[in-house]
Amino acid sequence: MKCPVCESDSPSVFFEMDDVPLFCNILCSTKDYALAVQKGDIKLAFCGDCMHVYNSDFKPELLDYTPEYENSLHFSNKFQDYASSLANTIVEKYNIQNKSVIDVGCGQGDFLKMVCDVGNNKGFGFDPSFRDEKRQDGSISADLEIIKDYYSPKYSNYSADLLCCRHVLEHIFEPGQFMQSIRTALQNRKDAVLFFEVPNVLYTLRDMGIWDLIYEHYSYFNSFSITNLFKCSGFEVLDTYETFAGQFLCIEARLTDNSQSSELMISEDISNYVSLFQKQYAEKKDSFAKQLSEIKENNLKAVLWGAGSKGVTFLNTFKIKDEIQYIVDINPRKQGMFVAGTGQKIISPDFLREFKPDVIFIMNAIYRNEIQKMMDEFQIDVKFLTV
Ligand SMILES: [Zn+2]
Incomplete structure (x- = not known):
């Protein structure tokens, strides 16, 4: 078993969950279809060398994203407020005004639009699951260009002062290769700032947000493992922080030419959370099982x-x-x-x-x-x- 971040042979499985739907966010139009969806197993492994957590039983060939997939959170005011304040913060922090912004995995373009509106920027979004009808309903303005494809070095002609990538990296089977490909695509823009957002595995391990373990996610990052991934891929990490009540993890970085020290960051706290997880998961599950049986009885x-x-x-x-x-x-x-x-x-x-x-x-x-x-x-x- 090779760690997808640091390639060490040390990862070992610490938690298993069988028979989970491959997709949580597909639209099932009939009950029969919903009951018959394909399932897979999760075997969470932990790498003690780089702190990474991932599903060692993940089979990427089982997942095939289609427009029937729906995971937009932008219908909630609470989420809208969060996204909009995030867009404001990044634009201000890195002075992204009248500049070019790339959003890798932009979904339906909601966040990209915010970043462009707030800083008067030109936006390029990449996402194969973008729905064309969004172009007609007026929500995609002239400042936005959405390309229905995965972002890759063949798009290096698109310029970026800011490259955003939110809730994508955790789905990628070869995260190191993905980061290398972004690095190659950005070679002509060494000053570009990268902003990535992923689910925070500490919300699951530390705060017992156990319902965030889903088959669609291959990687479960913490600030240590994501920093190690970025450093190993030739990026300088500018900042990492938690948002959305600890549920998300953000990282800001830029390309670097400096040969990075190969020393990986480790954390005893994370090792401890991992070793306690199985027991705490079982306790939390039991308490809900009791509440559910009370509902049934009454x-x-x-x-x-x-x-x-x-x-x-x-x-x-x-x-x-x-x-x-x-x-x-x-x-x-x-x-x-x-x-x-x-x-x-x-x-x-x-x-x-x-x-x-x-x-x-x-x-x-x-x-x-x-x-x-x-x-x-x-x-x-x-x-x-x-x-
Ligand atoms: Zn590792």
Whole structure:
């Protein structure tokens, strides 16, 4: 077993999770289709040499992204505010005004548009899953050019003062090669700043955000392993920090010519979190199993809020059928669809006016106030369980 960051032979598996849907965020238009989705196993390995955590059972050939994939978080005001303040901060910090910005894996271009609007920049987005109808609805302005392809050295003619890459690196099977390819593509812009954002594995290991373990993610980075990856790939790391209540990890870097010291950064804390994880995971899982059986015994009407990765993983972990009947999501593209693996119907918040649930499972505490406000407006008295 070779570590994908430092190539050492030392990684060993410390946690296993079987039978998880390959995709949490596919749109399943029928219940049968949702129940029949293909599944895979997660075997988390830890490299004691560079602190990296990854799924050593990951089979990239099983994943094939299509436009049926929907993971935009931009429907939530809370998330919009976060993204917009992030765009502001980066533009200000690196003085990205009237410049060129590349967004690798730009999704539907929401974040790129923010960076361009706030700094009057010209944006180039790369994403094979971009939906063409977005060009017609006016949300893609003349300052944005979206290329429906993966970013690679063949696009080195596109200039960048800032290269963003958010929630992409964790999906890449060969992260070292991916970073090398970005390095090659940017050779003519040595002054360009890179801004990467990934899920923070410490949120899972330290804060027990255990529903973030999904098959689509090959790598689970912490500030040490991502710094080691960037250094090994010829970048100078300018900053790393956590955002979104510790759930995300950001790294800022630029190309360097200096031959980097090959010394890898390590952390005893991370090794400790890894060694405690299996036991703490089991404890957390048990406590939710108890709550779910109480709901069943008392015939309570329960729904879960958020048909994103966390919600889908929670439902599949417990193979939930009747205890939670519906999943609420504010993304209209998900409403009317069914949850991969467990088959619950995804509904809009409005549905709750009639359904009047007794319990709402909230998958992400960060959205709690937003949800509470909506329920107050509906005059629904409901118990919240933050997962
Ligand atoms: Zn390693």
